[in-house]
Amino acid sequence: MAQARLDRREQITGWAFIAPALVLLGLFMIYPIVWSLWMSFQVGKGMNLSFGGFTNIMRLTKDTVFLRALGNTFTFFIIQVPIMITLALLFAVALNDATLKFRGLFRTAIFLPCVTSLIAYSTLFKSMFATDGVVNQALMAIHAISGPISWFGDPFWAKVVVIIAITWRWTGYNMIFYLAALQNIDRSIYEAARIDGVPAWARFRYLTIPMLKPVILFTTVISTIGTLQLFDEVYNFTAGTGGPSDSTLTLSLYIYNLTFKFMPSFGYSATASWVIVIVVAILSFLQFLVARDRRVKP
């Protein structure tokens, strides 16, 4: 009995301790989220909002710019995330090799892009990929191209630059997770495999990858969310237009333009924001589904 009362008092104290955090979380996280859901059913310009039911959702399905932005976002996601995850994994395995010299240096070099500010590196990439930039000069010097490529003047190349940029920025970040995970794998497993004569690629394929599965899943989900929220890079590359011809317009940039650049329609941009939430939820669920452990029946 006394024990139970103490529990209750402990419980009250515990709740009291987290109450301020909960209140703040409710006020600044949950309330805006619920409010934005309510707002996504509102129509109108500026502050003259009225309830519009499913008007915004109907408008979204017919909005070619929105569909273009959604398409671009998926292109970035489908091409960039696998490239980055594979690269990160390869770097991690290579840099985990105890016999490699200057390991610390390489690890730092690959992780370093991650600590640069998004704005700073976007500006740098923009100048590197300018028509007179170092990239064009280098490519012309090795005779890979005959004339300069207008990287940001061509819808295809503009997408390529975005993919190169975000891969450069985030590969090191993902690599760190793999390095940490690799160091937790018991060396004796590899030793046993080696004694059994398992070749290196098979050790990677059948030992390393299965052991890293939870981390791979985690980084894939995180990268997916990150790509769907892509904003800073494209905003800086194209002065906020997502050009040329909307080829680098992402969902986040479109939502920003709907609210701050165009005649403000908050309801509609809230609807577009919820599309990101739903897409992230679906993709994360699918990734968990694909990666779930298939139990072997005894």
Added chain:
Amino acid sequence: MNRIASRWHQKLAVALAGISLLTVAAASAGEISVWVWDKAFNGDTMREAGALYTAEHPDVTFNVDDTASQDDIRAKLQTQLLAGSTEGLPDIVLIQDDIAQKYLQSFPGAFEPLSDSIDMSVFAPYKVAAATLDGKSYSVPFDSGVTGLFYRSDYLEEAGFTAADLDNITWDRLVEIGTEIKAKTGHLLLDLDLNDTGLIRMMMQSAGQWYFNADGSLNIVDNAALKKALETYAKFYQADLVKPVSGWAEYTGAFTSGEVAMVPVGVWITATIKANADQSGMWGVAPTPRMDLEGSVNASNQGGSSWFVLSSSDNKEETIDFLNTVWAGNSQFYQDILIKRGAVGSLLAAREGDAFKASDDFFGGAPVWQNFSDWLGQIPSVDYGTFTAEVDAAVQAQLPTIIEGGDIDAALRAINDQATQQMQ
């Protein structure tokens, strides 16, 4: 006893009167805060205007904030007005003419009507029209975006042309001249950014047209001026006369470095061009080419902005008095900012001043300011409407197809469809 009490009362009354006088003085000794976006241009110009007013009214101070970019100012203003929070908003904000109507119509009551207290007839009419809603004008016009064709006179000469060859020509003729310049000197004619519709809008306005009809509905598919402008834009690319650039730094870099021969642009670019003192005497300014279309003239506008007073200002009276005395009344001030900053103001009387008549050695001793003010009077006035940003985005989406020789009518239909969608 009675007498003492009454004397005490007197003293109290005097003291109270003194305090209330002090309060009145404190309320009138205001600070006028201003948001601008370009330190060297509109920032310093406003500071000079402020200094003129402070000399007469020592109790008024100015706080000119030029730390934010124009995009940031737009976003800040829009966010605060939407949220209904006037805390931290300035007394005066600079707004570009082509988005003025969006603010006036989306935020009724946010800006102070000025036409009751300031005589608007002293300014260029097209500038006043841009900020007039329901018969009231809300701005004191600042700089004009009157356009000209800035060109490298040395390249022109090398290709065998004289300044007279650029006088009141069409864009088609410019393509021919550009081809010749490229063949003789190796320099491209101009640089263009596919994320910027400035040149197309400039061409369209030279024919007195815009994206919208008088009633605000879209004027795209049957807009002959827009169609012609897009065709002309494509011609530059098809004749291979364009250096593609992206962003402001690359855009200005291409002509300040001497890589391209010409730049058709608003007069406010003068400060950027003249920043390269070693190019003095190598530049000239010709009238804006016109389109080969009835009604198109050799004058147009690009950009240009005006001063707006926010209704939330707590010292409106001085703010308006300041704008009235300096910006609407001091013709000499406009001579100063023209010489120092290259700012072509919109005060009509200022055009009679000395500075406007002077020649400029940087531009080969030509009376460029007199020319600009002549062109200023010819600019066709258009209604910029409220959805220019949306239609701009729709035009930009079609530009890569257009420059590759795509069908202009199909592009116009696509622009119309996208803009209709966006204007809901």
